[in-house]
Amino acid sequence: MEVDLRGIFAEKFGDSEGTKEYFSPGRVNLIGEHTDYNGGHVFPCALTMGTYAVARKRTDDMIYLYSANVKHAGVIEASRIALENRKAYGWANYPLGVVWAFSERGKAIDSGFEMVIWGNIPNGSGLSSSASLEVLTGVVLCDLFGYDFSMTDLALIGQFSENNFNGCNCGIMDQFAVANGKKDMAMFLDTSDLSMEYANISLPDAKIVISNSKVKHSLVDSAYNDRRMECSTALEELQTVTDINSLGDLNEEEFEKHKDAIQSDVCRRRAKHAVYENQRTIKAVEALKNNDIATFGKLMNESHVSLRDDYEVSCPELDVLVDLAWSQPGVIGSRMTGGGFGGCTVSIVKNDQVEAFKENVGKGYKEKTGIEAEFYVVDIGDGARVIG
Numbered sequence: 427m428e429v430d431l432r433g434i435f436a437e438k439f440g441d442s443e444g445t446k447e448y449f450s451p452g453r454v455n456l457i458g459e460h461t462d463y464n465g466g467h468v469f470p471c472a473l474t475m476g477t478y479a480v481a482r483k484r485t486d487d488m489i490y491l492y493s494a495n496v497k498h499a500g501v502i503e504a505s506r507i508a509l510e511n512r513k514a515y516g517w518a519n520y521p522l523g524v525v526w527a528f529s530e531r532g533k534a535i536d537s538g539f540e541m542v543i544w545g546n547i548p549n550g551s552g553l554s555s556s557a558s559l560e561v562l563t564g565v566v567l568c569d570l571f572g573y574d575f576s577m578t579d580l581a582l583i584g585q586f587s588e589n590n591f592n593g594c595n596c597g598i599m600d601q602f603a604v605a606n607g608k609k610d611m612a613m614f615l616d617t618s619d620l621s622m623e624y625a626n627i628s629l630p631d632a633k634i635v636i637s638n639s640k641v642k643h644s645l646v647d648s649a650y651n652d653r654r655m656e657c658s659t660a661l662e663e664l665q666t667v668t669d670i671n672s673l674g675d676l677n678e679e680e681f682e683k684h685k686d687a688i689q690s691d692v693c694r695r696r697a698k699h700a701v702y703e704n705q706r707t708i709k710a711v712e713a714l715k716n717n718d719i720a721t722f723g724k725l726m727n728e729s730h731v732s733l734r735d736d737y738e739v740s741c742p743e744l745d746v747l748v749d750l751a752w753s754q755p756g757v758i759g760s761r762m763t764g765g766g767f768g769g770c771t772v773s774i775v776k777n778d779q780v781e782a783f784k785e786n787v788g789k790g791y792k793e794k795t796g797i798e799a800e801f802y803v804v805d806i807g808d809g810a811r812v813i814g
């Protein structure tokens with residue numbers, strides 16, 4: 427860790443006697459985008475970048491939270507009793523939402539606590555800093571108060587708090603990936619029943635490279651919720667002609683057969699993406715298991731085209747990054763990753779081309795957008811845990 431978090435804790439709360447230390451990763455999704463609220467598959471992995479916490483129980487009812495990334499906000503104070511989302515809490519609404527969600531699950535904490543956090547997931551980059559913080563808080567609360575939720579339960583609690591305390595209607599992918607990550611493994615998760623299989627993603631001759639567009643367009647949350655609604659309209663219309671529970675129940679042929687039941691062109695394109703993306707994800711994992719990384723890359727590229735044209739969640743900056751990546755030698759596949767409208771792309775790049783990739787894509791992006799992109803050659807790490 428680049429900061430002395432226990433030192434900061436002592437500075438804020440007098441001493442660091444009896445504290446414990448925790449870590450929770452960020453995530454990158456390799457393929458399977460906007461499928462997690464459509465009963466489809468996703469294929470994310472946890473990063474070694476993430477959020478750290480040092481925490482300690484108190485004897486009164488007060489919760490004190492400090493982020494070394496948001497120093498100007500100072501120490502945020504709240505009582506554990508009757509928690510509600512408040513604008514003034516800022517970033518602290520994420521951990522407080524998890525405290526609230528624990529009590530909604532019948533596991534109210536019986537005293538306050540103090541916690542200092544610091545993270546190295548670039549802000550607003552779409553690498554799940556909020557899910558990381560939610561699951562981190564879940565791990566802290568279990569450890570301090572002796573609750574034994576499973577990691578998947580902690581993911582569900584994180585999602586519940588984000589949906590109901592923080593008002594973002596996200597799916598389960600991010601919290602699940604952060605909670606259940608495993609070194610060198612990606613998670614092939616079926617969101618219809620939360621069954622999951624790990625698949626080794628440590629490639630002998632290629633690296634996973636994340637390119638940060640450094641933009642975040644303001645429509646993210648409303649556009650996300652619109653997409654969810656368009657998919658549920660499409661599902662309802664399809665259910666008048668075929669017996670399905672989610673868009674993930676259809677394969678391409680079945681979709682083509684029934685698609686005319688969907689009234690609007692927009693909803694039909696959204697549903698097409700959800701169905702085809704789910705099938706692409708299943709095929710991509712199959713290809714990876716057969717060491718056919720070229721097919722995996724081709725499916726990543728197709729995923730981007732579908733997100734750009736049918737789902738319409740890309741943006742000019744992400745398209746520039748992906749177009750530049752596609753034109754580089756040694757690029758096996760490249761696509762936007764996460765919710766979209768800014769954030770990052772993920773590319774698989776041959777080891778000996780990584781430096782040229784960073785240089786050429788960075789230069790081309792700067793020329794076209796005036797923005798300095800950032801690149802992270804990432805390692806795939808373990809999920810959220812107590813570290814000391």
Ligand code: GLA
Pocket residue numbers: 458459460461462463596597598599600764765766
């Ligand atoms: C965001 C959400 C996830 C998922 C992705 C798109 O990251 O939090 O649940 O829907 O967008 O795949």
